[in-house]
Amino acid sequence: MRIETTRFGFLDLDESIFINFPWGIPGFEKIKRFVLLEQGEGPFQWLQAVDEPGVAFVVCPPESLGMKYKVPRDKGEVIGLNQPEDMMVLIMVSFNRERMNIRPHLRGPLLFNVASRVGYQWSIDSRELQRYVSEARHVDNA
Amino acid sequence: MLVLTRKVGESIRIGDDIEIVVTAIDQNKVKIGIQSPRHVPVYREELYQKIQEGNREAASMRADDLDEMVEVLSKKGRERSGNEDLP
Numbered sequence: 647m648r649i650e651t652t653r654f655g656f657l658d659l660d661e662s663i664f665i666n667f668p669w670g671i672p673g674f675e676k677i678k679r680f681v682l683l684e685q686g687e688g689p690f691q692w693l694q695a696v697d698e699p700g701v702a703f704v705v706c707p708p709e710s711l712g713m714k715y716k717v718p719r720d721k722g723e724v725i726g727l728n729q730p731e732d733m734m735v736l737i738m739v740s741f742n743r744e745r746m747n748i749r750p751h752l753r754g755p756l757l758f759n760v761a762s763r764v765g766y767q768w769s770i771d772s773r774e775l776q777r778y779v780s781e782a783r784h785v786d787n788a
Numbered sequence: 789m790l791v792l793t794r795k796v797g798e799s800i801r802i803g804d805d806i807e808i809v810v811t812a813i814d815q816n817k818v819k820i821g822i823q824s825p826r827h828v829p830v831y832r833e834e835l836y837q838k839i840q841e842g843n844r845e846a847a848s849m850r851a852d853d854l855d856e857m858v859e860v861l862s863k864k865g866r867e868r869s870g871n872e873d874l875p
Contacts (some may be wrong), residue, residue: 667828674847675838688858703846704854727867737855738846741857748857751846754839769831769839 650699653692654683664696665736665763672754672767674701680765690739691757705736713737714782717757721768725759732757752779 647653647661647669677694682705686718689710695701708715727733736758738751753772758765792800799809805825812819822830831839 668827671843672831672836673843675869685854686858688861690854690858692854700848701847704849704857705845717874721828725827725848739842739857740842740846740849741853743856744854746860748860749845751842753835756843765828767839769829769835771835784854 647696649681649694649696651694651702652700653702654694659685665693665758669766671785672769673683677701691736692737693736703738704740705738705756707782708737708750708752709741709782711737711739712782713750713752715755716766716778716780717768718778722757722759724764725757725766726769727757727759727765730774732759732761734760735754740762758774759784 647659649657649659653655659681660673663681665682667678667680669675670677674695677695677698680693681696683692683694683702685691685704690704691706693703713745717733717735722728734757736754736756738747738754740751741747742749750773753770753775754767755770756765757768794800794810796810796813799807801807806828807823807875809821809823810818824830
C-alpha cells in the first residue's frame with residue numbers, strides 16, 4: 647500500500663507491518679494505524695501514522711536512554727499480552743532546539759503486542775512513575 | 789451532559805459492560821469504582837490531558853530535529869566515555 651508522509655514523502659509498504667492502535671493515541675484518537683520506520687543510525691525509529699501524513703513520533707527503546715519499565719500484568723492484558731516475549735515497549739522522545747533539551751516521554755510509554763501487532767499508550771500518573779520506571783544498568787548509546 | 793444522583797454503594801451502568809460505583813463520599817471528594825473490560829483504557833481526566841499535550845509536542849518533531857538530537861546524544865555519550873577514562 648502506498649502511504650503519504652510529510653517527512654518522508656510517499657512510501658510503498660506492506661500492510662502486514664502496520665500496527666493497530668484500537669484507541670488511537672491521546673491527542674490523536676482517530677488515528678488507528680501506525681507503522682514503525684527505521685531511522686539511520688541510533689536507537690530511534692519513527693512511529694508514522696498510516697492515514698495522516700503529518701503525524702509521526704520519534705520513539706526508542708527505554709533501555710537506550712537508560713530506563714527500564716516494569717509493566718504490570720493488567721496493563722499488558724489490555725492488548726492481549728500474556729507472553730512476556732510478545733511485549734515491546736517504546737517511548738516517545740521530543741527535542742527542544744532552543745534549549746537543546748531532549749525529553750523522553752516517560753509517563754506515556756507505548757506498549758506493543760508484537761505477535762498480534764496491536765499497540766496502545768499506557769499513561770502513568772507522575773506519583774506512580776517510580777514504581778514502574780527504573781534506571782537500567784546498561785546504557786546503550788549506539 | 790447527563791447528570792444522575794447516586795448514593796454510596798449505588799452505581800451506574802454504561803452499556804452492558806461498564807459499571808461505575810460510588811464507593812465513598814467525603815466533603816469534597818468522591819471515590820469511584822470502575823468495573824470495565826480490560827481493553828477499555830480508563831484515565832483521570834487531568835492525566836489524559838497531560839498525555840495529550842505531551843503527545844502533541846512529540847508529534848511536532850521534524851526529521852532534522854531528530855538528526856540534531858542524535859548529534860547531541862552522541863556528543864553526550866562521547867563526553868561520558870571521556871570522563872570514564874579519567875583516573
